[in-house]
Amino acid sequence: MNIGNLEVKAGEKQSGFIKVDGCGYEMPVTVICAGEGKTALITAGVHNAEYVGIQAAIELAREITPEQIEGTVIIVPLVNVSGFVRRTASMVYEDGKNLNREFPGAVNGTVADQICHTVVSKLFSKADFYVDLHSGDCYEDLRSYAYYVGPAEAGVREKSFQMARRVKAGCLVESQCTTGGAYNYASTIGIPSILIERGGRGLWSREEVDQDKEDVKRILAFLGILKDYVEEPEPVKETLLFQDAVYENAPETGCWYPAFKPGDFFKKDDVLGSVRDYFGNTLHVCRAKDDGMILYQVASLNVLKDGPMVAYGIQPKKVADE
Ligand SMILES: [Zn+2]
Structure with a gap:
């Protein structure tokens, strides 16, 4: 598996940076590769002030080993690096754009467009499944839930829905949006994709990070990528669904x-x-x-x-x- 300039062989785990096409920025990535099989992509920090998912992704990248999986897991704990280090309210520092409105991006656009383009060309191109971790922004209060895309092609929609059902929040929201957002766009190019929302107000807690990690593990187990997962990957009972x-x-x-x-x-x-x-x-x-x-x-x-x-x-x- 080659991601940017990272070359990861079967049985290896490697962490490094991939270059953002056009501006020379770098994005942290960990690739955990067991060999042949499906590839799951996990991203966080598309909105840089949504810390629960960022911390969950950092910990998952450290904890998951090639021995525990089949196929490959790619984890990007922080997509908007420049916003994170300058503590913006989730906008890209250079152009003030919201990354989750700009997909699929463009290599000849501004920094946000280039980041989106790089995620599409270097990461979506490898992914069979996609989970994007979010929270309320640093000025928002939020109830935990998961999104999947309603207007995606039927097979993609159903797989996404089943992935979202593994999120233990008891609440699902069907997005009607097929453009702009990372998981929205990924869904329209045939990748079953969901977005998990948990936490907000610019805070993070051990409990929320652990819940995000368990959700991701439950999804990876459901997809047949994480082996020997201790908890039964059962769908949540009594889930509330909002189709609008x-x-x-x-x-x-x-x-x-x-x-x-x-x-x-x-x-x-x-x-x-x-x-x-x-x-x-x-x-x-x-x-x-x-x-x-x-x-x-x-x-x-x-x-x-x-x-x-x-x-x-x-x-x-x-x-x-x-
Ligand atoms: Zn967000």
Whole structure:
């Protein structure tokens, strides 16, 4: 298996850096190769201030050995390195772009485009399955859940759905988006892909990191890549499925006063929060468009015009047990 300038033979594990085409940036990567078989790609830090997944990926890369697997596991613990070292709120430092809106990228674009292009050309080209680890951003509060892409080709969609069911969060969201995001784009080129959301507010805890690691291991076991996994790779019971979600951006810059917490249920027309000016005058009242549950929302006092404010799943369904 060759990834960039890393040449990894069967039975080996190697860590190093791959070059970002066009700008000379480097991205950390660990390749664990047992030999012939399927390849799973795990990435974190596409949003650099989402620390739970980054730490989980660092630990998984250290702990998984070639003897424990069949095939290959590629782990990139930090995709947006320049944002991480300058502590941006998940934007690429050089161009202010959100990597998860720019896939598949372009080698002749700005740094974010080049990072996306490199992930596609050097990593997606090797991957049979893909798991991307995220959290709420450093200013967001979030309830844990997993995304898969609804409009993907039927076989890819079903495999992605089954991968997402191995995430022990009890909540799945079907994304209707096929462009821009890493896992969204990967799904459209035939790679069963999911995104795991856990944690937020720029924090990470041992418990959350361990939950992310167990989710990834359960998925790798389900895919037949991780052998001898101790816990039964059973799907989660009583999973809540949202096949549609509403993403509300702030219509004004100001102060944000949410009425609910992530995981709370509400009814259509309930007030989800309000935006006020610096004198406390109400600028906007956000009402629910349908019955649903808060997935994530801004936790900082400020919201920015046209930036994230609150996201919620609507019309929950219970997924039947297998
Ligand atoms: Zn994210």
